[in-house]
Amino acid sequence: MFRTALRNVLAHKARLLMTVLAVMLGVAFVSGTLVFTNTISDAYQKSSAKGFDQVDVAVQSKYQDSKGDKVGKTPDLTQAMLDKASKVPGAASATGVVSGFTAVADKDGKLLGGDWQSAGGNYWGTKDARYPLVSGHAPHGRDEVLLDSRTAKRAGYKVGDTVRLSVDGPVLTPTISGVFTTDDGNVAAGGSLALFDTPTAQKLFGKQGGYDEIDVKAAAGTSQSALKSALDAALPSHLVETTTGKQLADDQAKQIADSMSGLKQSLLVFAGIALFVGTFIIANTFTMLVAQRTRELALLRAVGASRRQVTRSVLIEAFAVGTVAGVTGLVAGIGIGAGLRTLLGSFGASVPDGPLVISPGTVVAALAVGILITMLAAWLPGRRAAKIPPVAAMSSVHAKATTKSLVLRNTLGSLFAAAGVATVVGATTMDADSAQGPMGIGAVLLIIGVFILTPLLSRPLIAAAAPVLRVFGVSGKLARQNSVRNPRRTAATASALMIGLTLITGMTVMAGSLQTAIDKMASSAIRADYVVSMANRSPLSPDVAEKVAATAGVTASSPLRNAESRIDGKTEFLTGVNGAAIGKLTDLKVDEGTFKVGGSQIVVDKDRAKEYGWTPGSHFTAHFEDGKARTLTVAGVYEGNDMIRGIMLDNKVLTPHLKNPADMQVMVKTANGASEAAKDKLVQALGANPAIKIQDKQDISNSIAQIFTTMLNMLYGLLGMAVIVAVLGVINTLAMSVFERSQEIGMLRAIGLDRKAVKRMVRLESLVISLFGGVLGIGLGVFFGWAAGQLLGTKMPTYELVLPWGRMAVFLLLAGAVGVLAALWPARRAAKLNMLAAIKAE
Structure with missing residues (x-):
């Protein structure tokens, strides 16, 4: 029977080629996805691990939770903490780190590094081992900056050139004092990194003498765990927390793996769809092949072959086809993985250098998918053929399906389809978050039902x-x-x-x-003609709103300034606006009261009004980040949406309570409406800033x-x-x-x-x-x-x-x-x- 099965495979080369191709494409997609995601993940992990070579223990601020009327906050790491960390037993050095978004423009004024990968920080000095200088000297003051070598090469910058950049809105034009190399994963992936001297970075990133992190290097012979223990004993535990460099690298590797898992799952879903479709083809192919060989199989039964042997011979054919498809699909998948990586580069997304990763799991998955899918699809036709009595097969009386089998199939299909439709329709009446599961189940049931009913519908x-x-x-x-x-x-x-x-x-x-x-x-x-925001949605400097308001042709403008507060023991974000102008810039439907913002009067969206039981005239007390409080009055309740929602109050009330005011966006109305001329005026007023987006509706x-x-x-x-x-x-x-x-x-x-x-x-x-x-x-x-x-x-x-x-x-x-x-x-x-x-x- 084994030899017979192999002969049948070789006897139908042309017919089985299509089946091999169908399985191969699905397997290639699976293996290609695994090769691609494993390669990218491995490259990022190795690149990020290098970035922690100079960090044995990192000291970070511990968030102070909101309690009662007190707004939570993250305290700055002070110079005193840095000095203390550098003197603990086992510490060779301690470096204060300041970082934040920094948009760098190329020579044509376009943003380098992408919206989310343009970073900035502080350079500690010529002994800063994190960023070895390739040329030039350390930056001094606001008028000098260092640029990473990859960005400098990509944009054609060299030492002595002037570069346009922005941290939170206003344009800076420092001179490039030097170029450095780095193992930073974002830079390796196509981002940019600009470094200022520490006092300048602290001022630009709103730290004012503080730090985002303190990186401590261990002395020779001191382990990371021993250094961590010493730092824990020396620094206030209620304000800071310490993490070893190894743990940071492991955590980042896990984050990278988690972020890649979403992409991997999405691609594997489509591979599964291709395999699911391929399963129909395999089953169809083997059904027809078995039907064509009915007399041959009947003769084998007549000369002594058992049902199991007949089924086994069909499965052996499927195994051979699946093995060939699995191997060729794996090879094709490796090519797809390499091609996808190259394709990323053609779209402008750089990836850290690294080898193509072909793990044993990928090989096993490719072969298992190819063989198992083919054998499962072939099992039913083989079993059906084995059940046919030899005499019936030779006379072909088995050819047509019986009325009973058709009735059973149509009844089963109708039940599946009805259950699927009922489940999907029922899910539409549920909450969006809880309805996803039932809707997915209903969709699967309906597709199965329609597939079963397709012969009837045809x-x-x-x-x-x-x-x-x-x-x-x-x-x-x-x-x-x-x-x-x-x-x-x-x-x-x-x-x-x-x-x-x-x-x-x-x-x-x-x-x-x-x-x-x-x-x-x-x-x-929105009634506003334009909305001004940062390219990466980071906060804008209040200077931007002032420059916009002073621009010729602007008739009304309002920054949207977010701030955390405590109301009735709950954390709520307030939105500060220009109370006199916000009504001219928005067109929100008012359900109750009037849309009036100014002094103690505020407006609130109906969802929050319902949550707190507020109506026009209601009073409540808002506690701000500086510890002070103010009683506010609800003037109106409006219908919020995904663009505008929440509690709006006047910036004159909110801003005095904020340590570092920052705006999420600025809404602008011009005298003659949206036009290229009006937009050009705003662009010029903001210094043709590559980090700022000016968008109409x-x-x-x-x-x-x-x-x-x-x-x-x-x-x-x-x-x-x-x-x-x-x-x-x-x-x-x-x-x-x-x-x-x-x-x-x-x-x-x-x-x-x-x-x-x-x-x-x-x-x-x-x-x-x-x-x-x-x-x-x-x-x-x-x-x-x-x-x-x-x-x-x-x-x-x-x-x-x-x-x-x-x-x-x-x-x-x-x-x-x-x-x-x-x-x-x-x-x-x-x-x-x-x-x-x-x-x-x-």
Whole structure:
């Protein structure tokens, strides 16, 4: 039986090639994902570990929790603490570290390093082992800065050049006094690092004589744990906490691994989809192969082979196919992993240097997935073949499914589909956070139900295409009949395409609906012409709001200044605004009272008003970070949204209580509305700062939409794998269908059907099956998009379902194109059949 199974594999090379390709693509995606994420994770971990070479113990501030009416805060590490740390037994040196966001512009004024990777800090002096100087000298004062060598090389800077940079808004133009090297992971990944002398860094980053961290180097012979114990004894434990360099490196490695796990899981989901689609193809292939060899298997049973031996022979074939697919998929996956890393570079995202990581787990996973998926998919056809009595197999009385089996299948499919629809619809009435699980379960149940019911659905849906097919005469009629001749095979082929289009359509419906909701939210909530903010959403200096207000053509402006407070024993964030101007800059619906901000009068969104039981005229006491308090009065309750919400009070009341006032954004209204001229004035007023974004309402909407667009494009690319696998499935099905109908095709040719008509028949059959899968996929996608939108609507009042008719038409055309392309080779093969040889075929 073993030799028989191997001979069968070798005897059907062309037919099994498509199956190998289908499995190989899924395996390649899995192994490629593992290689890529392991490589990136390993490179970042090694790079970050180097960054802790000069740190044996780090001393950090301990957050003081909010208690009663006292607002929590993080105390600064003082010079006295630094001096004490440097003198503890076992300490060789201690360095005070100051750090924060620092945007560096290239020579064209564009931001270097990216929004989130542009960093700055302090240079401790020529003995600072963290940052060895390559050229130049240490910075002195506000007019000098050091730049990392990678950024300097990328931007073409050298010692003595003037560079434009910004820490919190205002532009600085220091001279580059020197260039240094660093093992900092962000720099290795394409970020930038600018260093000032310590007093300048403390002033720029709001530390005023303090530090963010104290890094202590151990003396020779002193372990990190011993140094940590000495520091714990010397420093106030209620204000600081200590961590060894090893622990910091381990924690950062864990953070990197955790951050990569999300990407890994997302990519593996798409690999799973490709494999899931591939499973249909494998099962379909083996079902047809077994059906073609029914008499051969019956003969084996007649001469003494047992049911187990027949099943085992099919599984041996599957094992051989899965092994080949697993090995080739692993090799292809290694190439995909390397290619994805290179692709990141082409998008401008640098990755630390490091070798390609191919772990034993990746190899095992690739082979296991390839072999197990293939064997599981082949098990049912093999078991079904083994159950057929030899006499029945030889006379082919087993060929058609019994009425009982069809009734059972349709009943089971109806139950699954009904349960899926009920669960999904029920989830739309639940809270958004708790509904995700039930909705996911309902979606799976519905897809399984539709898959089981697909043979039943195929007849009426394909029959609907009959009037169009009649135009093609005999070829069209035969194509329709062939499509419904074996409903199970048609269902398996169409389902592969259905799954991919379900996901693509569902995500497209959601993205389009969200875009419309965001546009409405921006236009309905904001009257301001522009919103000014930092590129990385870090706080703005109050100087920015002052410069904006003084700009010619600005009629109203207001900074949005956030601050923590305590109200009724709870932590609440207050939003300070220009009370006289905020009404001209926003258009928020007022549910109760009036929208009035000034003095002790405030406005609050309805969610917080409900939480605290406030109505217009209610009084409450807010406790600020400086320990002082003030009684405030609710003037009005408004409807908040994702852009504007919370408690608004006048900055004249809030700012005196803040140690370091900072704004999240500044809203601006100009005399003649949004225009290029008005924007240019604001840009020039702020010094053409690369770190500052000046956006109108459409820009805000587009920036948010860009996130969805990027995700959607990634989704299209990843789901393209499932579509490719589906194409292989259609080719496989048609090729085997042509082989099965060789005698029939030969007879048709003999009675006058020419080669063009035969080709047309096969192409139309493929087109009908593909469009059938496309219609099912788009229908399910719209349903899932609607259901997900119902959940989003509970948190986004402006959300409404928008059906992208144009894109859905494109998806249907894509399904048709898949059918046409997939039929090219089978149609050509059918047309080339020798009619006499085909008629004589068994």
